[in-house]
Amino acid sequence: MSETSSSQIPGLIQKKVFKIIVLGDSGVGKTCLTYRFCEGQFLDKSEATIGVDFRERSVRIGNEDIKLQLWDTAGQERFRKSMVQHYYRNVHAVVIVYDVTNPETFNSIKSWMQEVESHGLTNYPRVLVGNKCDCGTPETRMATYVAQRTADKYGMPLFETSALLDSECDNVESIFMTLAHKLYSKQPLRVVSVAGDQSYGVVTLPRHKGHPPAKADGCLCS
Amino acid sequence: MESNNIDGDAGEKHNINGDCLPSPKSQSFDLNHTKNIDDISTPSELKFDQEFNFEDPEITEKRKEIEKCLDNPETVFLEQWQIFAKSKGGLLSDDYRKIIWPLLVGVTNEEMTEPPSLDELSTHGEYNQVVLDVNRSLKRFPPGIPYEQRVALQDQLTVLILRVIIKYPHLKYYQGYHDVAITLLLVCGARASFPLLCRLSHGPRAPLAPFMQATMRPTQHLLNYMLPALRRLRPDVADCLHQAQVGTMFALPWYLTWFGHSLNQYADVVRLYDYFLCAPPLFPVYVTAALVACRAREVLCCEPDMAMLHCLLSRLPDDLPFEDILVTAKQLYDENDPTDLEAEVEEYERKEEETRRQDEERMRRRQAAVRARRHRQPAAGTGAGTGGWPRALLSRRALLATATVLLGVYVYWRPDLLFAR
Structure with missing residues (x-):
């Protein structure tokens, strides 16, 4: 796919298009995450993704509108090998998602990274996203420092978020905006530090801790 | 069948879905319909019924014929059930379906355990x-179904799926199988849907068997028949798809779930199942081609871009004329059965394989280039002007030189340390 959309009408401003593939185990919330970013809300009746789903959204970077195409993939392993292959073509960035309440999905990051590597995307902008941080208790959730170590190992920034909570909306936004800026400037992905967090590699965004989320008690993600 | 009153719908229309059908004779079938399934006859089905306020006389006639056959089902040939299932409107109501579906695939009462x-x-x-x-299949349940019933049905669904893959360990579960299973479960109940699903999953001509192999390759191969099939119907649309390199992935959920995953109207789903249950295994792929051809205008107006076209095609509108699509697909199949399309499919797959190999080659070259570049630039800062110096040697020399200079500086500023005493 070309980086510019194909409309060749004179006078019409062509948008830069960036293709982002979203990977991760079944049920980690890839569909909800992309839906949250593209539609601005939580997908209530999310279903298993069969094959590949597609969503897009235009964002403004500097003075230019660019288009982000999110390719949401099926998590089940059998779809990866022959099916999803086609969709790795001309990808510009990768998002790997795990479920903070399910260590197994975290352990799969390694095999997803191998997958990314096998498609020659190692040097492309990548981010690691721990989803469902509204679920479980601090004891049952993956510790951030463990996730951070893995993220550091692969040289990608880590985000922890929830596609469910409206209060986390900004955070979901920043995941894709980080990629958008990175893709736009075409610089090697460098980690931004926000909200006074000094530790290397963590993007800590204000969690709005003071503001009680409406549905914090029940987890709707699983 | 108290269920039908979910919508407060009442009256004569209930003949179709309501209390009247299980006539004394049909009870001999022992449908083993579990109570909670009876309880939730679907509202969308009721919507389907409402259309019969203005029922096509043809359909009214068909209804009478079906009921007549159901009076003495053991005297009816399979061909007759197939004619009902395929002809306009299909089997018309879930009450007929729950008796006729098992007959269409040859399931006997003894198998319903x-x-x-x-x-x-x-x-x-x-x-x-x-x-x-299963937990994420909420959309497939009738809206407004009480929580307990839904949970009970979801448990039945899980049991149904696991029973099949336990019985046939070589069959692998795929995401989408649950969409087929739930359709059977909602219509036929827990006992009848198990042998039904077994028939569809296991055997040389079982339509779901290719999807349950170790990999998805067989599925992908079969889905590729859509492209030459479409070309026979609408070469211009086929060209458009080809140009955009959209592939066949947009139709994957349709094929894997017999459209159960992708259609919003329950009535459309069961109508298609009527047909597919007695059609050749590859028939859903022909329906896919007919459906894309039916949307020719939209496709031709769309930007010939993979993403745009994938997006357009994968989202199905609610008002698709399925009766026409089925007629087109049937004709297409009769005129071009899979053996007629084989050569074109092979040619397509050969080209795809070629492209894939080129992609891989390009990637390998790129990776090699990246590696080579990294090798040439050992570290930032010292990278410039290193000439042919071996890296280890250079850094040792640099270290030595720096240390000497530093020592010199130190001695210059604090000579007292060395010479004062």
């Missing part, structure tokens, strides 16, 4: 994946 409990099956390796998908 009591399902085991979920606890007995929960140690299966696929248990977690199945539960994950």
Whole structure:
């Protein structure tokens, strides 16, 4: 796919298009995450993704509108090998998602990274996203420092978020905006530090801790 | 069938879905319909019924014929059920379906056995994946269904799926299988849907069997028949798809779930199942081609871009004329059966393979280039002007030189340390 959309009408401003593939185990919330970013809300009746789903959204970077195409993939392993292959073509960035309440999905990051590597995307902008941080208790959730170590190992920034909570909306936004800026400037992905967090590699965004989320008690993600 | 009153719908229309059908004769079938399934006859089905306020006389006639056959089902040939299932409107109502579907695939009463409990099956390796998908299948349940009933049905669904893959361990569960299973479960109940699903999953001509192999390759191969099939109907649309390199992925959920996953109207789903249950295994792919051809205008107006076209095609509108699509697909199949399309499919796959190999080659070259570049630039800062110096040697020399200079500086500023005393 070309980086510019194909409309060749004179006078019409062509948008830069960036293709982002979203990977991760079944049920980690890839569909909800992309839906949250593209539609601005939580997908209530999310279903298993069969094959590949597609969503897009235009964002403004500097003075230019660019288009982000999110390719949401099926998590089940059998779809990866022959099916999803086609969709790795001309990808510009990768998002790997795990479920903070399910260590197994975290352990799969390694095999997803191998997958990314096998498609020659190692040097492309990548981010690691721990989803469902509204679920479980601090004891049952993956510790951030463990996730951070893995993220550091692969040289990608880590985000922890929830596609469910409206209060986390900004955070979901920043995941894709980080990629958008990175893709736009075409610089090697460098980690931004926000909200006074000094530790290397963590993007800590204000969690709005003071503001009680409406549905914090029940987890709707699983 | 108290269920039908969910919508407060009442009256004569209930002949179709309501209390009247299980006539004294049809009870001999022992449908083993579990209570909670009876309880939730679907509202969308009721919407389907409402259309019969202005019922096509043809359909009214068909209804009468079906009921007549159901009076003495053991005297009716399979061909007759197939004619009902394929002709306009299909089997018309779920009450007919729950009797006729098992007959269409040759399931007998003896095969309908009591399902085991979920606890007995929960140690299966696929248990977690199945539960994950079943729990996310809310959209497939009738809206407004009480929570307890839905949970009970979801448990039945999990049991149904696990029973099949336990019975046939070589069959692998795939995401989408649950969409087929739930359609059977909602229509036929827990006992009848098990042998039904077995028939569809296992055997040389079982339509779901290719999807349940170790990999998805067989599925992908069969789905590729859509492209030459479409070309026979609308070469211009086929060109458009080809140009955009959209592939066949947009139709994957249609094929894997017999459209159950992708259609919003329950009535459309069961109508298609009527047909598919007695059609050749590849027939859904022909329906896919007919459906894309039916949307020719939209496709031709769309930007010839993979993403745009994938997006357009994968989202199905609610008002698709399925009766026409089925007629087109049937004609297409009669005129071009899979052996006629084989050569074109092989040619397409050969080209795809070629492209894939080129992609891989390009990637390998790129990776090699990146590696080579990294090798040439050992570290930032010292990279410039290193010439042919071996890296280790250079850094040792640099270290030595720096140390000497530093020592010199130190001695210059603090000579007292060395010479004062």
